[in-house]
Structures are given as C-alpha cells and as structure tokens.
Amino acid sequence: MAKVLCVLYDDPKGGHPTSYARDTVPRIDRYPGGQLAPTPHGTDFTPGHLLGSVSGELGLRAFLESRGHTLVVTSDKDGAGCAFDRELVDADVVISQPFWPAYLTAERIAAAKNLKLAITAGIGSDHVDLDAAITHGVTVAEVTYSNSISVAEHIVMMTLALVRDYLPAHRTALDGGWDIADCVARSYDLEGMHVGTVAAGRIGLAVLRRLAPFDVTLHYTDRHRLPAETEKELGLVFHPTTADMVPHCDVVTINAPLHPETEGLFNDELLALMRRGAYLINTARARIVDRQAVVRALETGQLAGYAGDVWYPQPAPADHPWRTMPHHGMTPHISGSTLSAQTRYAAGTREILESWLDGTPIRDEYLIAGHGGLAGAGAHSYAIGTKA
CATH class of the missing domain: 3.40.50.720 (NAD(P)-binding Rossmann-like Domain)
Structure with missing residues (x-):
C-alpha cells in the first residue's frame, strides 16, 4: 500500500467554508486546442468547493483510503523538523501546489527512499529538483492546462x-x-x-x-x-x-x-x-x-x-x-487557484493517481520527468538543470 503525502495551504482564518458565493462553476470538458480536461474514473468532491486547503484534501481521502492507502495532509513544509520532512522519509507519493510549494530539493529527494511520484496539483514543477528526480527515478507530473x-x-x-x-x-x-x-x-x-x-x-x-x-x-x-x-x-x-x-x-x-x-x-x-x-x-x-x-x-x-x-x-x-515598493499590484500566489481551477486540478491529481496506482500510463501531456529524463510537457517547457 502507498503513503501519499499532500502539502496544501492553510484553511481560511474563519475555518473551512460552509457556504459559497455561487452554487456552481462552469463545466469545462476541453481546453483551447482540444486537450481533454481531467477525466478521472470518479471524484469525491463538490465542484466549486475549496479543495486546495488542508481541510479540502483535494478530495482524495475517501478514494485513497477505500483502496487501503494512507493519506497525510499538512501545511507545515518549511523549517527544521517540519511535518513535511518527518513524513517524507517513507512517502511513496508527494503532492504539492505551486501556491504553497513543498520544495523537493536534491537533499530531500535523496532522503526519501520510497519516493516514486511527485505531483503538482496545478502547473509549474520548478519546486522539484528535476535533475535529482531523474537521477533517483522519481516520476514528476502536473495537471497541465488545468489553471x-x-x-x-x-x-x-x-x-x-x-x-x-x-x-x-x-x-x-x-x-x-x-x-x-x-x-x-x-x-x-x-x-x-x-x-x-x-x-x-x-x-x-x-x-x-x-x-x-x-x-x-x-x-x-x-x-x-x-x-x-x-x-x-x-x-x-x-x-x-x-x-x-x-x-x-x-x-x-x-x-x-x-x-x-x-x-x-x-x-x-x-x-x-x-x-x-x-x-x-x-x-x-x-x-x-x-x-x-x-x-x-x-x-x-x-x-x-x-x-x-x-x-x-x-x-x-x-x-x-x-x-512596500512603489506602484505595484502584487497579490499572494492566487492566479491559478480559483475555485473553478481547483475543481480541475483536483480532478487531474485524482486522474494521475488512478493511473499510477493502477499501473497504467500517465497522460503524456501531464508528464514532466520520467523514463530517465524530461518527458511529455516537460521536454517542451523545461531544461535540464531546474533546481528546487
């Protein structure tokens, strides 16, 4: 059975929402250019709900535990003795988001002896040392186009x-x-x-x-x-x-x-x-x-x-x-984590996990590194030498 370590951002200060501004989000089946939106075999969440924070768990707990796997969810990812480092030692899969990245450095990858798959729930996998992932045979995947x-x-x-x-x-x-x-x-x-x-x-x-x-x-x-x-x-x-x-x-x-x-x-x-x-x-x-x-x-x-x-x-x-610099319009890293986007990248994360757990190929457009080198979308977008 696999241990899946999921690093997500903290819940809202007032607690996880019990109601939302809208009842629905539009359903997106295909992206511009024709790529299919995520197509998992099933989902255990309500589209448009807050899935990217700790309590949201990307809607994965029921799915993983029903198969006998372990899901650990934390927001504690930095500093000596953080939960991420403690749990990473025997994790098979790490899931992270670009908005609250768990930096998978070469040192962390070397210490994670069981690690086989690193998933970005969203797009952008530069928080993973891709050279180290390739060296240690860790597959890196992201939910391309989701946000x-x-x-x-x-x-x-x-x-x-x-x-x-x-x-x-x-x-x-x-x-x-x-x-x-x-x-x-x-x-x-x-x-x-x-x-x-x-x-x-x-x-x-x-x-x-x-x-x-x-x-x-x-x-x-x-x-x-x-x-x-x-x-x-x-x-x-x-x-x-x-x-x-x-x-x-x-x-x-x-x-x-x-x-x-x-x-x-x-x-x-x-x-x-x-x-x-x-x-x-x-x-x-x-x-x-x-x-x-x-x-x-x-x-x-x-x-x-x-x-x-x-x-x-x-x-x-x-x-x-x-x-504090003049004339800026900075926000926290939120552009790709709308409730609409979370519906898609949570579904895509589930799709990637289903493929990996079932031993079937992960969609080529989701792959960043695998098979001994950059792969899929990663071969088009990245260069060797990307460091966390």
Missing part, C-alpha cells in the same frame, strides 16, 4: 489595473475621498499600446487572444515559433529573443517556466532596455526577475508598474521588499 486560463485572466486583470492605476483609485473610494486629479494622474488607456509576452505557450497565447480586442499591437518571443496562421490571425510580431522584444513594448508579461535559461532574465540590463514607463506583469516565477532590480526600476521610474503573484520564497516573508 492556464485562470492565470491568463489574472494577467489581463493586472494589466488593466496597472495601466488604469485602478488600485489607488479604489483605495480613495474606500477611504471616503473624491480626489479625481490624484486618481487619474497615472491613468492611461491600454488602447494603442504595444503588449508583449515572454513565451507564448498555453498561458501566453491565451493572454494575447484576450488582449487582441483592446486594439493593441501584440508581440511575442518563444523558443518555439507559433504557426504562421496564428501570427496572421492575431497580427503578432515575433522577436527571436526577449532583449529584442522589450524595447518595442509598453506592457510585458512573463509566461515562461523557470529553468536555467530564464532564471534572473529580467536584470538591471534588460530592464534598462524597456521603454521608460513600461509595465511588467509576472505570474510565472519570481526568480525569472532580479528582485532588487525590479525595486530599483520602480523607484527610478524606468518601470511605471509591476504586478504579479509569484514570490520567492513562498510564502513571502513580511519584510519582502515587493510588499
């Missing part, structure tokens, strides 16, 4: 919030003010601007499609160029590198995975190439940008705004400089 559109919607929201300077204006309303001049002194129209994405995969392309109706000029850079018909449909301008693209853009959104080629990409030198007063949106991974370089660019006015929901480490400490 990609959720993140794309968040990017569009943050783009408009920055360009229109929405957050300070909302604060004025909350504070009882009516200071029109102050509210509009940094507010612009998105119409007519140039918007570029670093990477045009599932999330990046979804952002481009959603921004096209705003009458902007769209740019992108990617290791894999999009089909000519897609470029023509959206009027896309392709650039071979990020450095080639950013001087042309008023808004840049980062949608690339974290790996050795992207870590630290947005440093002082690259930020200096951007248009003065440009906006930078990062819902990918925090380490793709230089933390202090972003602060400096906002303080000098090189950047007019920075928004995102990814930090390093996660959760971010209270004194993280991004909490």
Whole structure:
C-alpha cells in the first residue's frame, strides 16, 4: 500500500467554508486546442468547493483510503523538523501546489527512499529538483492546462489595473475621498499600446487572444515559433529573443517556466532596455526577475508598474521588499487557484493517481520527468538543470 503525502495551504482564518458565493462553476470538458480536461474514473468532491486547503484534501481521502492507502495532509513544509520532512522519509507519493510549494530539493529527494511520484496539483514543477528526480527515478507530473486560463485572466486583470492605476483609485473610494486629479494622474488607456509576452505557450497565447480586442499591437518571443496562421490571425510580431522584444513594448508579461535559461532574465540590463514607463506583469516565477532590480526600476521610474503573484520564497516573508515598493499590484500566489481551477486540478491529481496506482500510463501531456529524463510537457517547457 502507498503513503501519499499532500502539502496544501492553510484553511481560511474563519475555518473551512460552509457556504459559497455561487452554487456552481462552469463545466469545462476541453481546453483551447482540444486537450481533454481531467477525466478521472470518479471524484469525491463538490465542484466549486475549496479543495486546495488542508481541510479540502483535494478530495482524495475517501478514494485513497477505500483502496487501503494512507493519506497525510499538512501545511507545515518549511523549517527544521517540519511535518513535511518527518513524513517524507517513507512517502511513496508527494503532492504539492505551486501556491504553497513543498520544495523537493536534491537533499530531500535523496532522503526519501520510497519516493516514486511527485505531483503538482496545478502547473509549474520548478519546486522539484528535476535533475535529482531523474537521477533517483522519481516520476514528476502536473495537471497541465488545468489553471492556464485562470492565470491568463489574472494577467489581463493586472494589466488593466496597472495601466488604469485602478488600485489607488479604489483605495480613495474606500477611504471616503473624491480626489479625481490624484486618481487619474497615472491613468492611461491600454488602447494603442504595444503588449508583449515572454513565451507564448498555453498561458501566453491565451493572454494575447484576450488582449487582441483592446486594439493593441501584440508581440511575442518563444523558443518555439507559433504557426504562421496564428501570427496572421492575431497580427503578432515575433522577436527571436526577449532583449529584442522589450524595447518595442509598453506592457510585458512573463509566461515562461523557470529553468536555467530564464532564471534572473529580467536584470538591471534588460530592464534598462524597456521603454521608460513600461509595465511588467509576472505570474510565472519570481526568480525569472532580479528582485532588487525590479525595486530599483520602480523607484527610478524606468518601470511605471509591476504586478504579479509569484514570490520567492513562498510564502513571502513580511519584510519582502515587493510588499512596500512603489506602484505595484502584487497579490499572494492566487492566479491559478480559483475555485473553478481547483475543481480541475483536483480532478487531474485524482486522474494521475488512478493511473499510477493502477499501473497504467500517465497522460503524456501531464508528464514532466520520467523514463530517465524530461518527458511529455516537460521536454517542451523545461531544461535540464531546474533546481528546487
């Protein structure tokens, strides 16, 4: 029998919800491009409920225990003697989320003698040392596409919030003010601007499609160029590198995975190439940008705004400089954990577990590492050398 260790974020401060704002969430059967949404043999949860916190358990307990397996759920993942380290020693499967990542470092993987499968409930597996996973024969899988559109919607929201300077204006309303001049002194129209994405995969392309109706000029850079018909449909301008693209853009959104080629990409030198007063949106991974370089660019006015929901480490400490830097629109890592998305990534996690426990192949699009190397979606998105 298997021991499954699941690391999830804490329940709401007021306790796990007993009622919800909506009764249902839309059912998604296929994603753009035709990929099937998760298709587990069964589920033991209500769609639209809070599944990603400790009490939600991703809806897995009844399924696993009915088969005689053990499920351990914790939010205690960091620091000496944490529950994650204590339970990891004899765990067969580890499940984690990008929003509350249990960092599977090389040291932790080496200590976990029984570990065979690491699942990301969501997308983005850079909290796993992929080299170490491959060396130790640990399969890494994630629920590809489950929350990609959720993140794309968040990017569009943050783009408009920055360009229109929405957050300070909302604060004025909350504070009882009516200071029109102050509210509009940094507010612009998105119409007519140039918007570029670093990477045009599932999330990046979804952002481009959603921004096209705003009458902007769209740019992108990617290791894999999009089909000519897609470029023509959206009027896309392709650039071979990020450095080639950013001087042309008023808004840049980062949608690339974290790996050795992207870590630290947005440093002082690259930020200096951007248009003065440009906006930078990062819902990918925090380490793709230089933390202090972003602060400096906002303080000098090189950047007019920075928004995102990814930090390093996660959760971010209270004194993280991004909490107090000027003109930011940061949120905790929430873009891909809407209640709608949780329905999909919980179902996808169940599907992956069913396949593994039954000895049947895990969907190729879910695989990140396996069979002695990068595999499936991981071979397309990651590079060897990705460290937790």
